[in-house]
Amino acid sequence: xxxxxxxxxxxxxxxxxxxxxxxxxxxxxxxxxxxxxxxxxxxxxxxxxxxxxxxxxxxxxxxxxxxxxxxxxxxxxxxxxxxxxxxxxxxxxxxxxxxxxxxxxxxxxxxxxxxxxxxxxxxxxxxxxxxxxxxxxxxxxxxxxxxxxxxxxxxxxxxxxxxxxxxxxxxxxxxxxxxxxxxxxxxxxxxxxxxxxxxxxxxxxxxxxxxxxxxxxxxxxxxxxxxxxxxxxxxxxxxxxxxxxxxxxxxxxxxxxxxxxxxxxxxxxxxxxxxxxxxxxxxxxxxxxxxxxxxxxxxxxxxxxxxxxxxxxxxxxxxxxxxxxxxxxxxxxxxxxxxxxxxxxxxxxxxxxxxxxxxxxxxxxxxxxxxxxxxxxxxxxxxxxxxxxxxxxxxxxxxxxxxxxxxxxxxxxxxxxxxxxxxxxxxxxxxxxxxxxxxxxxxxxxxxxxxxxxxxxxxxxxxxxxxxxxxxxxxxxxxxxxxxxxxx
Ligand SMILES: [Zn+2]
Numbered sequence: 210x211x212x213x214x215x216x217x218x219x220x221x222x223x224x225x226x227x228x229x230x231x232x233x234x235x236x237x238x239x240x241x242x243x244x245x246x247x248x249x250x251x252x253x254x255x256x257x258x259x260x261x262x263x264x265x266x267x268x269x270x271x272x273x274x275x276x277x278x279x280x281x282x283x284x285x286x287x288x289x290x291x292x293x294x295x296x297x298x299x300x301x302x303x304x305x306x307x308x309x310x311x312x313x314x315x316x317x318x319x320x321x322x323x324x325x326x327x328x329x330x331x332x333x334x335x336x337x338x339x340x341x342x343x344x345x346x347x348x349x350x351x352x353x354x355x356x357x358x359x360x361x362x363x364x365x366x367x368x369x370x371x372x373x374x375x376x377x378x379x380x381x382x383x384x385x386x387x388x389x390x391x392x393x394x395x396x397x398x399x400x401x402x403x404x405x406x407x408x409x410x411x412x413x414x415x416x417x418x419x420x421x422x423x424x425x426x427x428x429x430x431x432x433x434x435x436x437x438x439x440x441x442x443x444x445x446x447x448x449x450x451x452x453x454x455x456x457x458x459x460x461x462x463x464x465x466x467x468x469x470x471x472x473x474x475x476x477x478x479x480x481x482x483x484x485x486x487x488x489x490x491x492x493x494x495x496x497x498x499x500x501x502x503x504x505x506x507x508x509x510x511x512x513x514x515x516x517x518x519x520x521x522x523x524x525x526x527x528x529x530x531x532x533x534x535x536x537x538x539x540x541x542x543x544x545x546x547x548x549x550x551x552x553x554x555x556x557x558x559x560x561x562x563x564x565x566x567x568x569x570x571x572x573x574x575x576x577x578x579x580x581x582x583x584x585x586x587x588x589x590x591x592x593x594x595x596x597x598x599x600x601x602x603x604x605x606x607x608x609x610x611x612x613x614x615x616x617x618x619x620x621x622x623x624x625x626x627x628x629x630x631x632x633x634x635x636x637x638x639x640x641x642x643x644x645x646x647x648x649x650x651x652x653x654x655x656x657x658x659x660x661x662x663x664x665x666x667x668x669x670x671x672x673x674x675x676x677x678x679x680x681x682x683x684x685x686x687x688x689x690x691x692x693x694x695x696x697x
């Protein structure tokens with residue numbers, strides 16, 4: 210059995226002041242055929258899953274390119290066309306094929322192409338023909354277009370947010386697609402449009418119980434797979450919004466009913482699935498008064514993982530104004546400031562301007578006399594078994610305050626973003642990280658308490674106030690009851 214695989218992934222915040230080009234893919238992750246590392250990246254877990262089967266001798270694997278760019282702004286047209294054509298040329302050269310399996314994110318929007326993954330899967334189907342099985346995994350923060358569903362035989366999605374199960378989703382995609390190619394199953398995909406866009410972390414109720422229910426449904430053997438697309442509120446896509454996907458073994462009507470029932474249950478969670486969001490002052494005040502250290506505070510909307518810069522200084526300004534002790538901040542993206550720190554050298558004290566450079570809504574740059582505590586070339590942090598590059602990074606100190614500055618934009622995934630740079634977090638009272646919820650998995654075991662601070666910035670965090678231009682369907686919270694409106 211001949212199987213091809215490839216991965217093109219990023220998440221496009223169409224409202225971001227940033228822009229994305231090929232260098233963003235190169236900086237985050239770019240592996241030409243045969244160069245994928247042994248460990249998976251978030252969206253390329255199908256590679257190690259397929260290599261394992263190739264090593265066992267059950268398939269012949271033809272690898273294409275795997276690449277990922279940290280979420281950012283609109284992808285420019287030449288970059289998208291280069292990556293698309295590169296993978297499609299590899300696919301043509303690999304024919305004939307029994308299966309083609311992709312690790313896609315699902316929220317990539319390029320200049321001139323609103324549905325990159327739908328466009329890619331449609332082109333794939335034209336090349337491989339109707340008999341080759343096509344499978345793909347998606348991130349739940351994506352836009353599920355009809356074009357994607359029509360051209361893929363199998364779709365799996367990370368169930369967890371934080372996405373701690375990306376390896377399982379890749380495994381499931383490979384398993385179901387290969388079973389289908391062998392004729393052991395006939396996957397039928399049912400989709401229900403939930404008509405809402407919300408923040409749906411699975412680390413707390415009600416989503417925790419909902420995801421456990423989906424897993425039980427899969428384990429019962431009645432269905433092949435069940436997933437939730439959360440949608441990505443920072444992407445101006447006509448397919449914005451949550452959806453339920455149920456894959457049955459050729460039982461479409463049963464799948465449709467189940468998808469609808471699950472979808473209406475999800476709809477009932479609207480407005481009450483997100484954790485308590487605090488103002489910076491509330492979050493810092495609560496953290497300072499806590500007796501369980503370190504308190505981890507997420508700066509939820511200045512999350513580079515949502516496509517913004519991650520250089521907001523607003524939380525830091527509050528820390529300095531409140532005169533809080535024992536605080537570490539990770540990370541603030543500022544390649545220019547890192548360059549100056551490297552030129553100054555470890556141990557140097559000098560006047561530095563850092564942060565607050567890419568948006569008028571993310572605070573002013575900070576001007577301070579800083580001490581350079583630590584410099585690390587090509588620093589990394591971990592996300593499960595995945596290694597995430599931070600680029601050259603510096604730890605600077607202002608009084609008692611430690612701040613990690615980095616060169617490669619990345620959200621906070623793990624406490625090792627501090628410890629790899631020599632910051633002793635066991636002696637800190639408060640850790641401030643830039644992430645909406647991906648930090649939660651690895652920080653929860655070391656955190657005394659976890660708080661969420663929400664600050665308006667360049668991330669469009671209230672869909673009622675976001676100027677979407679492509680939306681044609683009614684969605685909650687812009688419309689109170691979009692299902693009723695649909696019926697009327
Ligand atoms: Zn996601």
